[in-house]
Amino acid sequence: MRKPNVLMKLGSFRGVHTSIFILGTFALLISIATLSKFYSIRSLLVADAFCNYNVDLKSEGRNGSQVIRGTVQIVMEKIRKEMSDLRDLPMDSSSPASLLRHSAFLADILGLLESVQEYLPLNEGIGYWHNSEIKAVHPLLKPKQQSDEPADYFLIEEIRKYVKVKPNRLGKQNFMGANGTFNSIGHTCFSMKKELEEYMDYDVGEICNDDWKLAQKLMVHGCDPLPRRRCFSRAPQLYSRPFYINESMWKLPDNRNVRWSQYRCKNFTCLASNATHKGFFKCADCFNLTDHEMPRWIKNVDIDPITNLTADFLIPEVLDIKPGEIRIGLDFSIGTGTFAARMREFNVTLVSAIINLGAPFNEMIALRGLVPLYITINQRVPFFDNTLDLIHTTRFLDGWIDFVLLDFILYDWDRVLRPGGLLWIDSFFCAKEDMNDYLEVFKMLKYKKHKWVVVPKRDKDDREVFFSAVLEKPPRPFRR
Structure with missing residues (x-):
């Protein structure tokens, strides 16, 4: 009676691996298709390819992003279905550790696809191809647009480091379902740039300035929450133990x-x-x-x-x-x-x-x-x-x-x-x-x-x- 059980487990284990391999290959092909849709090797090597690049994208790009978006959506649905099937499998169909690992792998792929999907334009061709001044300019040669990143608004490096997204070191979603840590500051901090930069202007690892009043002024005026700092807060010089x-x-x-x-x-x-x-x-x-x-x-x-x-x-x-x-x-x-x-x-x-x-x-x-x-x-x-x-x-x-x-x-x-x-x-x-x-x-x-x-x-x-x-x-x- 043991051999059939072993074969069943082996079959289901191979089935899980096969489904993951197919989905992974599918996601890889989509990524390659997405890159090839917007970048051409020939366009980088041949000077007169700029015109051909623009003509091809002008004729095909209008529907390209919609096709890619639809395909990504299909892949996401298939991954969700596969994850649901894995959860519904009986515990004796394969090792629980293996199922958990495969489910986590699928969850990571799903998270990456969802993050990529957010950057795909909903309506290709609106606002880009209608600007006659940049029609003949290769995307790599276009002037850089003004950044919307909060970090780029400030000059003090400590503020920039604080507000930038911190990706998870292992490249996976954490236990809260996020691929990174997002530090926030109060929206009024942007209108109190001078005061905030003064507050964050310190030497890392040294003693902070005696500036709690500046911090409270920022808080009361709406720069709340304040960013964390990497300096040691000042303490009274002769601190004594509190009363019992x-x-x-x-x-x-x-x-x-x-x-x-x-x-x-x-x-x-x-x-x-x-x-x-x-x-x-x-x-x-x-x-x-x-x-x-x-x-x-x-x-x-x-x-x-x-x-x-x-x-x-x-x-x-x-x-x-x-x-x-x-x-x-x-x-x-x-x-x-x-x-x-x-x-x-x-x-x-x-x-x-x-x-x-x-x-x-x-x-x-x-x-x-x-x-x-x-x-x-x-x-x-x-x-x-x-x-x-x-x-x-x-x-x-x-x-x-x-x-x-x-x-x-x-x-x-x-x-x-x-x-x-x-x-x-x-x-x-x-x-x-x-x-x-x-x-x-x-x-x-x-x-x-x-x-x-x-x-x-x-x-x-x-x-x-x-x-x-x-x-x-x-x-x-x-x-x-």
Whole structure:
């Protein structure tokens, strides 16, 4: 009984090899036909062949690319069918390793054909042969057209190297299905060429310039994401170990652990005393951990004496909306991580997203033992769909923000919130005449309202109001 099985395996193994050999030969013939269609050996050796070359292509080239495109499409379909047949073969018809190798080979050929197909013109003869000035010019002698490659726009070599496509070293598709790595930069980087080239002008392998402020300027103005760099970031000269976690939450960090060269204040005591009076005006007391930060979200503060209302919700009452369900989330706010510190006491893990607006907010959050996420509002938040239990925001979404931008931000937050997740809008403030327009933007989410309050903001002569809400994302079961 063993011999027939061996013969069957040998037959199927030869059949696989034969099919691959036929398809490979077919692809090779197509490649040769494609080259011979556009280049002639005689045209390179005989001077008067230029005219014949143009006449032949003028009469035959109009349909040539369509024929080639159709043929390539046929080959691609045959390869796809062969790959499907290989997957459907029983595991005992040949060795699994051999089948996997042949399938990978076909996938590589398919990827190459698909990449070549993109460069074939859809309509040959339009725009090329109608230009009388270049009809008699051989393709090799035509003036080079302006490059569309992003790398050719910049002069600094490090930028050019970064944005160029990096092909896979083995010439095969990687596990993500790509034949190379494509590094990207923000589209505004092209309009900030001078600043970006200054940022990328460094010696490879050496210490980077102290230019984080330039980097943040690029990010805030839309050159985001920034390119990676091949230099070592600067660190404080006398870095000391952080405080232990049981004391770091509510204690100002060591001043030696921050580079202060780009700030008005040169230590945490200056920041806590609000000695600069500007530079981080939305969070003037954020570094005052003892008096200002510790009571927040635990005790009621700023109660309106007339309405007896406050825009501040307490963490325990919000967590009681979904007992035990709020575990991970994002705090997109202006602050030093106090909200994340308080939520940690309730066994909730939060990432704090913030940039350094006039003060070392990211360093402060990290030195407290929390996780800072250094991103701007220009970026899509780096979380997968339907993964977070909670998104909290305060002192960030205020009356300065454009309605369309607010739409994009809210839809992105909706994307990462799981069904049943909570969106906590904390003390959003704006002018009274604008409040209804902003409320309509929040209402368009069609979230369930657990808490919803509008309170006068007393420090602006009663011209502004606070809005706070806790909203629950619906499951949307009937939408595909």
